[in-house]
Amino acid sequence: MVLPKATISEIIGLLEAINDAGGVEDAARLAADFDLELDEILPSIDGAELLGFVVVSDGNIELTGEAKRLLDAGIQERKKIIRDKIAGVPIIKELTDRLLRSDEKRMSREEVLKFIQKRISAADVEDYFKIIINWTRHAGLIGYDSDSEEIYLLSGA
């Protein structure tokens, strides 16, 4: 899993639901709980797994200690925990490094779309672009200026 198509809010919502179920829940039951199809909830499960908040085995999704720490925390503390997790995601690390090495610390949207296409061979690169920005903004790493259509490093990077 390079990057799932799920926002950070969706992933936290999922963790809250697993927590309500006692810390471990079946994927199908989670989907039914939210009136979602299984394939609609899978990206959030993948995202939670990629960030180290759940362990998945045989269709059972179990919260990790980190997830419990996240759910017990206030809004600002949650941001900090998520920030550290996102910074460790390989595709985001790679993009941040590219930006750091670039001359103006900026990259055009076009370049980023190509960057994504090379790593995720999907037709909907635009959607992944939005997800990357959603995650990196949460993490205070990368922002997007929609006027100049460029991404740039935030102070946290």
Place this chain on the structure above:
Amino acid sequence: MLVEIRNVSKTYESDGTRIGVLDSIDFSVDDNDFICIVGPSGCGKSTLLRIIVGLEKPTSGEVLFKGKAIAPENPKVAMVFQNFALFPWLTVTENIELVLEPKVHDEKQREEIACRYIRAVGLDGFEKVYPRELSGGMKQRVGFARALAVEPILLCMDEPFSSLDALTAQNLKDELLMLWADASMPPEAVIMVTHNVEEAVYMANRIILLSPRPGKVIADLRIELERPRNRKDPEFYRWVDKVYSLIV
């Protein structure tokens, strides 16, 4: 008593026939009330909310805010909308600063207040972003920050989670309850309109049930469930069943 809704009725004239929307609604709102107004679609619950904040006039009856007739420009009342109602050409910070303009004349101070509430809802890092670049969940966080920034005594919310996907909605409900539990944060009371019984039992400490049109209060009950609430708790389900049993 913060707000008194006194015998409020609303009717519309349509092709010579009168259509009743709300019928003799009468209740009061106290400090620390988190009220959910629940009813089927078309029962007039959104109209009632608009009357409570002074955006619409009742046909008869009145709404008093701390003993005085409510007016739409009341700075102590704020509203969160289902569809966020953000200005697309303004950034997150600018959207929030705009509602502060009539009240806070110092620009620097407006910026500070906006900044405080942006942090409170976890939107720091998104200050200069335009709404079109935000996910639904982030847009509604701006809606919350904007409403809280006026430091309202009464916060009104019209189906604030129903344009969000189910997972995002779950996340935002919990965050809103965190803000509600934080004594340093406004407001003193919340009135939220929803069609979703489970959501009402999850959020509210008081539920007011409206009948189908014309909306009449059919129940006014206190939800005595400890927080944080758990949707999987059998006790939670008993409350949901109880509310359903009053509807049918």
